[in-house]
Amino acid sequence: MRHLRVLCAIADAGSVRKAALRLGMSQPSLTTQLRRIENAIGGRLFTRERTGSRPTALGRSVLCRARPIVAEMAALVSEARSAAALAGGARLRIGSTASRAVAGWVRRLRERYPGAETGIHIDVSANSLLQTVADGQVDVAFVHEPEGFPLRFPPGVEQHVLIDREPQFIALPQTHPQAGRRVVDMADLADDQWIVDFTADGEWAATRRAFATAGLNPRMVHVPDNTTAAALIAGGEAVSVCQPVSQQRQGMVIRPLRDDPLAVRLLLACRSDSPSAAEVGGLHADLMAAYAEVAWASPAYRWWLLRHGSPLLPPPEGGPAPSGADGPPEHVLAAVPGRLRAARRPAPHTTAPGVPRARGGG
Known part of the structure; x- marks a missing residue:
């Protein structure tokens, strides 16, 4: 590796003298080392000119092989040092x-x-x-x-x-008329008060665009505190956009929005x-x-992933087998791991646990 670095340094510097300065060596010492390398290879690698040193045809051939090796070794050393620093108490x-x-x-x-x-x-x-x-x-x-x-x-x-x-879901009061649906239309929430955190970058702008696309102009309330927001939702005072991995708390349900109008x-x-x-x-x-x-621990998101045949998120090893209302189509089941395909499909028209099915539910 030392010899390969020497050859790359001479080629990059354009002369033995400049390469010696970069390597912290004397020019005679580097010249002697270059001759030893050329003797070992059996041919001239550089020609001396008034403007400096230029690779010969043999030199260019050797450099083409040497440079990737030097770069890979440098990357290996850097990664090893980083891993050692983290493992050593950093x-x-x-x-x-x-x-x-x-x-x-x-x-x-x-x-x-x-x-x-x-x-x-x-x-x-x-x-x-x-x-x-x-x-x-x-x-x-x-x-x-x-x-x-x-x-x-x-x-x-x-x-x-x-x-x-990642699709964004909606958190609803458990007593909400749409709580029994598997999928909720934004239009059916037009009369609700929506919680939005205006301090989250892009959240309000993205939500406002989704409202405009759906032709809606609902009431908005700024609540940056999750605890207060959850209490308002559970108390039937508001609804809120939420992450699909959000935990469903007492008094509320989490559902996908039809056609996934919001995503991150x-x-x-x-x-x-x-x-x-x-x-x-x-x-x-x-x-x-x-x-x-x-x-996969979120029932609503697990149902959505299987419904859409997502190959992105295989269930974690040893995790529970997903299940969902109406079950995913056969072509979706074919895209998920075999042990999930073996799981029994639930009976049609099943609703979420503990949530009554609304008439005409989505």
Whole structure:
């Protein structure tokens, strides 16, 4: 590897003298080393000219093979050092917008890096999180990007897609006339008061666009606190857009919206020059596993995934076999793992547990 680096350095510098300066060697020492390399190969690799050193035909052939090897070795050393730093007690700082997947992600990261201290930073603003990544305050961030309203990625921050399109669901009071339906039309919620968090980047704009497309102008209320929002919904005072992995609380139900008018893209972000960039494959895999875990634990989302034949989220190993009203079509069942295809399909016209079926339900 040392000899290959020497050849690349001479070619990149354009002369033995400049290459010696870059390598921290004397020019005579580098010249002697080059001659030894040429003797071992059996031919001249560079020609000396007044303007410097140029590769011969043999030299160009050797360099074509040498450069990828040198680059791969440099990447290997960088990744190994990053892994060693994390495993050796370093601090891993993760950021996220609100998501039930974070707890499972942290658990998996602690298993992957048992000696690393894991810090957590939660922010309602995805753009603020991306800036903390750019500033080096957070190593990696899990963010939600509303469809049609791109986030602002600072220079040097790279993105890795977790889920290209996650549908957004609706949280309803359990006593709501639409609570018994499997799928809810936005038009049937026109007379309801909607909870929206105006501080979440793009959430209000995306919701307003969906209202305009449906020809609706419902009443809005700004509630940034999840506890208060849940109490208002359970008390029959409002409805709210929610993540499909949201936990269904007492007094409320969670349902998909017909035709999925609202969606977000789930992204993992990190600085391209940070140690976490070399570890992004493992960080992404752990987050994906955590997301799949909470996705398949949600009855409404599990039903939606099977209904749409999503190959994105295989059920976690050892997890419960999904089930849903009316069952997925046969071509959808063929796309999911075999042990799910073997599961018995429920009887037609089944409703969600504990929820009465409304007349003409969706």
